[in-house]
Amino acid sequence: MSQLDLKVILEALQKVLPQEQSCIGLHEPYFIGNEWVYVKECLDTRWVSSVGKFVDNFESSLAKYTGVNRAVAVVNGTAALHICLQLIGVKAGDEVLIPSLTFVATANAVSYCGAIPHFIDSEETTLGIDPKKLGNYLDSIAEIKSEGCCNRKTGRFIKAIIAVHTFGHPVDLDALYQVCEHFQLTLIEDAAESLGSFYKGRHTGNWGKVTALSFNGNKIITTGGGGAILTQDDSLANLAKHMTTTAKLPHRWAFNHDQVSYNYRLPNINAAIGCAQLENLPEILSAKRALAEKYAQIFQQIYGIKFFTEPDYAHSNYWLNTLLLNEDYAAQRNDLLELTNNYGIMTRPAWTLMHKLPMYKDFPRMNLEVAESLESRIINIPSSAFLV
Template identity: 65%
Template sequence: MNGAVKEFVHSIINTLESVLPSKEYIPLHEPEFSGREWEYVKDCLDSGWVSSVGAYVDRFEQMLCDYTGSPYAVAAVNGTAALHICLLLAGVKAGDEVLVPAATFIATANTVTYCNAIPHFVDVEERTLGLDPHKLNDYLKEISEFRRGICYNRLTGRPIRAVVPMHTFGHPVDLDPLQELCERYHLVMVEDAAESLGSLYKGQHTGTRGLVSSLSFNGNKTITTGGGGAILTNSKSIAKVAKHMTTQAKTPHRWEFNHDLIGYNYRMPNINAALGCAQLEQLPGFIEKKRNLARCYQVAFQDIPGIRFFTEPDFARSNYWLNVLILDEEFARERDNLLESTNNAGIMTRPLWTLMHKLSMYHDCPRMDLSVAEDLESRVINIPSSAYLGK
């Protein structure tokens, strides 16, 4: 690195250190267990109810409903499994295309493939880091046509069945114009809300606008059940089918094993739900601390040239799951130097995910112009975001 680059990198590290505590190593995001986790998990062990049936599963689902405002929640073994079921419930079939952002975690695209459908990659906007509904609308005007009331990609001849907005790093996608687009093109909206528990769009919790949505409670999420996820829906009938499908589609009987659908072993174990109940009790405090950390970062970086701290769009209240620095375009070439130097200094940072269309398994999938996603890929850096850092 030349002198100017070293000075730039040094200023970033100094700014991070001014916000973060003095520790040998600071992870990107780690869980906090400061509530009744031990008590609830021990209760599971003492009672023997540790598998996919138990009081904590029911309690966890009800707590999710109470917190998000969703009428129904179905706990699942992880967020990927939850999203897979969401797509099946949305009617995604083999040979369909599903619109997903190119800038997302790979599970969003993989679950489409699990349905034997084809991911169709769309661009994002810098304002939200998520799917750009206005650019997508212009694109669909060019490439879509209706056949018997179904939207088709006239370039491939395949139905376009659904769209999956992913609320990147907890920041809500602009859902109003996207919902209008879905109505215009007869698309089902499936929200990938894996990262946005605790985030609001115009006062409404994310994951409650689409037909179905998925949440994740992986170890690095705002709350954790170890592994775990959930399906949210406003429909009683869909929730009933979701619970049935995630339990191997077994029909109720005292001893016989009869199944009426292809089902999945996707239910959350009771012991994981016990951990989740204790975590959900602390969620408001976690969100408060994470938003406080974001404010500290925003103030610290406001006068640092060449880089800016990403803040929530004006229509949203974000959980700031992962905090984001965005390099100015002229400093994009220094991204890898900055990643290496911060990690060497004991401050874990990471880049944006490799864009989906750049992965070998998805290289030949249909896609629109992805210039914004490609630009952000070279400039986005995640910085430590654990709730305890915002105390």
């Protein structure tokens, strides 16, 4: 069998990317609006910590843009996931279904609750959870009892599914929701990567009982660090705000707290950056789609590798643009990574699958053959909005 011509792939990337940059990062923030103005206002007024008008504005703007009822801003996406799990009642010893193909924060948030990550497979058309395969798997291991869905093999209850919208591409939410209903599972959306992505015309985050967002420096928009919890449920949103503010009871001066909780609130100065970023989100998304279209066009002509495009039902944000090697050429992935990085084009593989990490290697899992194949073939390529 012949080998891929890696230089042809390198040259294709060079044709799309700016020639004047000697080193091109994977995904860098794009500051084109009122970031300096809003941060200066925080400094001038001294409202820099966890209360202030920018926190309120950021939360209301997020809720409006995504179409949910409430948004609660927190310090990062992992904290958002941690609180999401607690809001739906995940307890120590519960199992939570998560894709093995995800960033480690998804599994860590489950572990923070004393719960058990249970790893499930992905599908190549979305890079996210395969609902049909998952349903068949649960048919073989799950038993519905009065208290909920029980894993017959472990004796533990399976409480929830975390659906990760991988690299910004929505999973098949309708099919996954049906699985959740059939097996009495609560759906959480890990939308850390999918701000600006739509499933059948609705923004991601509208199917899960709660949803987590991330605003890390490499996300679609950034607050430096930062995250948010989305929900349609006012009572859950109020509880989320209470839990992320050390469960402090309102009072003019007294420090009274009614439960063990967390100091997870997003500072006003970070929210100020987020407000400015949100104002320019349509322009950022438009630029990213234009970049993705250039990649799709040029890689259409290259044998043995394809540019991953959004599922038919989705309008994706193309957070991280993705090349997918044909299975026959998976062995050349690392050679391509080395070549592109040597030429100043930052590329990277997918995350190491969760079940391969030492702390998670003995946790329950289904057959993960598709995730294992995808891990060996995925290459993320430069995706910053300013590259077009």
